[in-house]
Amino acid sequence: MTPLTVEAVEDLNLDVVTALHSPKMDFVRHLRTPVVLTSEQTMSIRHGINRSHLRGISLMRASLGLIRMEKRLRGLLRHALSAQFNGPASMKSYGGLVNEPLVFQDHRVLSRDISAARSVSPWDGSRPLRLGFSGRLISIKGPEFAVELANRAAEAGLPVELYVFGAGALENRLRAEAGDNVYFEGFKNFRTEWLPAVQEGIDVMVMPHVQGDPSCTYFESLGSGAPILGFDNETLTPLVEEHDIGWTVKKRDVDALLTELRRIIGDPEVLADTRERGLNLVADNSFEVTTQRRMDHIQKAVFSA
Missing domain, CATH: 3.40.50.2000 (Glycogen Phosphorylase B;)
Structure with a gap:
């Protein structure tokens, strides 16, 4: 499998790249190809996940890591063409950082x-x-x-x-x-x-x-x-x-x-x-309706750029 690098993606000559709003996707900020991110978790949600199973010094270290991660995640959004937010929490936290954001709820119900x-x-x-x-x-x-x-x-x-x-x-x-x-x-x-x-x-x-x-x-x-x-x-x-x-x-x-x-x-x-x-x-907001909205949003973002 071809590694996910700037060069590998650019060689595909794509019209748009969709990527998860994650530190692992940080390289997409260097792409010339337009990027639309999908965001799910906020800093508060990540902290809640950590609190559910960590205590003491482990929780403190994880919390400091989240603070450092948050700066990178916000920077990633500022470099994106637009973003789609799975759920109201991520939209509330990050929607103001991108143009024409879309909020949706991920599910599989037809x-x-x-x-x-x-x-x-x-x-x-x-x-x-x-x-x-x-x-x-x-x-x-x-x-x-x-x-x-x-x-x-x-x-x-x-x-x-x-x-x-x-x-x-x-x-x-x-x-x-x-x-x-x-x-x-x-x-x-x-x-x-x-x-x-x-x-x-x-x-x-x-x-x-x-x-x-x-x-x-x-x-x-x-x-x-x-x-x-x-x-x-x-x-x-x-x-x-x-x-x-x-x-x-x-x-x-x-x-x-x-x-x-x-x-x-x-x-x-x-x-x-x-x-x-x-x-x-x-x-x-059925699966069919949601999928069409997401595709329409990506097309609008690309053609409006």
């Missing part, structure tokens, strides 16, 4: 997937509420809080089941802590297994992320008919505040999660309305 989700009736209270957790079973995703919520709900006599999709370093611990109302589904192929499982079997997706990375699972859950219950962070909170597609509480506060869960169980009509708003949001 228009036909949303139609399939709409064919499933919303929860009406006649059976246990089926919660889902989907993602790597690692600290930054907060799966332990989802399991604790399910355990607490069972102790309180609430009709709740939790289905855990994914695998990771915390799996053995989570299995040991989980009650009888928690089911571990393992890793699922997104299109052939995950989508139908969530569309047909999950009423609310629990996403207690302790940091704000723009996970695909936010929109993929909403587009499957599962509103989101999670922690306040740089990605979920703006979605909930602007579109009312779920519920957020303070980070690491399982008591608050349980309080919201009680409210959800107590009013199936509110849950159904929230579900519909989530489906509408993703329908307006």
